[in-house]
Amino acid sequence: MEKIISKxxxxxxxxxxLSNNSDISSFNESLKNLKISLEEKRQxxxxxxxxxxxxxxxxxxxxLNEYLFVKSECQQAATPMTAALTLIKYSDENKAExxxxxxxxxxxxxxxxxxxxxxxxxxxxxxxEEAEKKGRIFNxxxxxxxxxxxxxxxxxxxxxxxxxxxxxxxxxxxxxxxxISDKKNILEDLKEYVGSKGKYTPLxxxxxxxxxxxxxxxYIIVDTPGTNDPIISxxxxxxxxxxxxxxxxxxxxxxxxxxxxxxxxxxxxxxxxGIRDILILASKFDNQLSQESVFEDADGDIKxxxxxxxxxxxxxxxxxxxxxxxxxxxxxxxxxxxxFQSTMLYRIYKNFDKLNGIEKEIFDRLxxxxxxxxxxxxxxKELSGMPAVEKKISNILVRKEEIMKNGIKALL
Numbered sequence: 001m002e003k004i005i006s007k008x009x010x011x012x013x014x015x016x017x018l019s020n021n022s023d024i025s026s027f028n029e030s031l032k033n034l035k036i037s038l039e040e041k042r043q044x045x046x047x048x049x050x051x052x053x054x055x056x057x058x059x060x061x062x063x064l065n066e067y068l069f070v071k072s073e074c075q076q077a078a079t080p081m082t083a084a085l086t087l088i089k090y091s092d093e094n095k096a097e098x099x100x101x102x103x104x105x106x107x108x109x110x111x112x113x114x115x116x117x118x119x120x121x122x123x124x125x126x127x128x129e130e131a132e133k134k135g136r137i138f139n140x141x142x143x144x145x146x147x148x149x150x151x152x153x154x155x156x157x158x159x160x161x162x163x164x165x166x167x168x169x170x171x172x173x174x175x176x177x178x179x180i181s182d183k184k185n186i187l188e189d190l191k192e193y194v195g196s197k198g199k200y201t202p203l204x205x206x207x208x209x210x211x212x213x214x215x216x217x218x219y220i221i222v223d224t225p226g227t228n229d230p231i232i233s234x235x236x237x238x239x240x241x242x243x244x245x246x247x248x249x250x251x252x253x254x255x256x257x258x259x260x261x262x263x264x265x266x267x268x269x270x271x272x273x274g275i276r277d278i279l280i281l282a283s284k285f286d287n288q289l290s291q292e293s294v295f296e297d298a299d300g301d302i303k304x305x306x307x308x309x310x311x312x313x314x315x316x317x318x319x320x321x322x323x324x325x326x327x328x329x330x331x332x333x334x335x336x337x338x339x340f341q342s343t344m345l346y347r348i349y350k351n352f353d354k355l356n357g358i359e360k361e362i363f364d365r366l367x368x369x370x371x372x373x374x375x376x377x378x379x380x381k382e383l384s385g386m387p388a389v390e391k392k393i394s395n396i397l398v399r400k401e402e403i404m405k406n407g408i409k410a411l412l
Contacts, residue, residue: 037243054251091210112155274411300372346384
């Protein structure tokens with residue numbers, strides 16, 4: 001092991017073979033992350049880190065709220081709503097540390113925003129000319145600018161929110177500590193920093209949440225932004241912390257289960273960080289069950305639809321596993337576990353006798369689609385998948401010492 005680590009230290013000399021500054025910057029970042037990961041994973045008595053990973057809009061925050069917060073005293077949505085990286089740690093004192101973008105980060109966001117606006121004007125002019133050629137009246141309000149790089153678009157949205165909120169650059173590079181007065185509603189204390197409409201949300205790069213909850217005394221949760229995160233600096237921060245994780249819970253949207261973005265991320269990113277087996281959650285499974293093609297084939301029986309969709313998604317994972325073996329990818333998906341999860345169905349189960357508007361709407365639609373089914377609380381609990389997921393995570397934590405040792409070997 002020591003011999004391998006010494007070899008890593010010799011990699012610096014190969015920088016002379018790189019052709020441009022971008023390559024050198026990428027090389028330095030990769031080498032730095034590798035050293036950080038190794039140092040972190042070899043520390044004596046270090047705490048186990050559980051990473052929550054997936055594309056944006058796969059329901060990571062909703063899942064985490066149900067898994068961690070709603071069961072305790074935190075009855076309302078507690079995890080930050082921003083796309084920023086979030087660490088959740090145990091502490092006697094409830095508080096949050098908010099890290100803002102650095103000046104260098106913001107310089108990149110401004111440059112990308114300028115490039116976005118330039119591309120927008122060009123596309124707008126081309127669309128206008130095309131309409132005139134065809135003798136049509138051009139309607140600017142109906143113009144859609146879709147073929148644009150996601151990094152440029154993400155920077156544009158952040159910069160737009162920055163301007164709309166009347167912010168200045170004085171806070172760049174700062175880290176603020178916010179005391180949490182009421183653990184039952186964490187978001188109330190943090191809404192200006194992590195809320196979807198928070199004044200300072202556009203400036204936030206990372207949040208560390210310290211919670212007095214005995215269940216997380218033995219591990220840290222790393223809640224990552226989407227794997228398709230358009231902000232490069234935020235992505236680099238995520239990659240740094242991903243390298244410190246010991247086990248990954250990967251959420252993939254059921255209706256687009258294991259698509260090309262998931263494939264690329266799992267295949268290329270996780271093995272390089274020493275991750276060898278993961279828990280995959282087919283998230284928002286209620287959306288899958290609500291598809292017309294699914295409930296029509298089940299003749300109104302939701303159990304039939306549920307089992308058939310599970311078989312379909314399991315077969316897809318098995319095909320992936322075979323492809324990984326053919327590519328000689330070190331990540332063995334045949335060892336990975338798969339569960340089917342719906343936060344919404346779990347909420348309907350818990351609030352069975354006092355559903356709110358959206359819960360009642362979705363439940364009524366399910367009962368209409370599956371009119372040959374008898375919906376009980378226990379059935380909804382089973383269909384939600386949450387008890388099975390909780391059991392799997394508990395088993396992972398029981399094996400955490402073994403997982404950490406294997407992770408060091410795999411990373412080396």
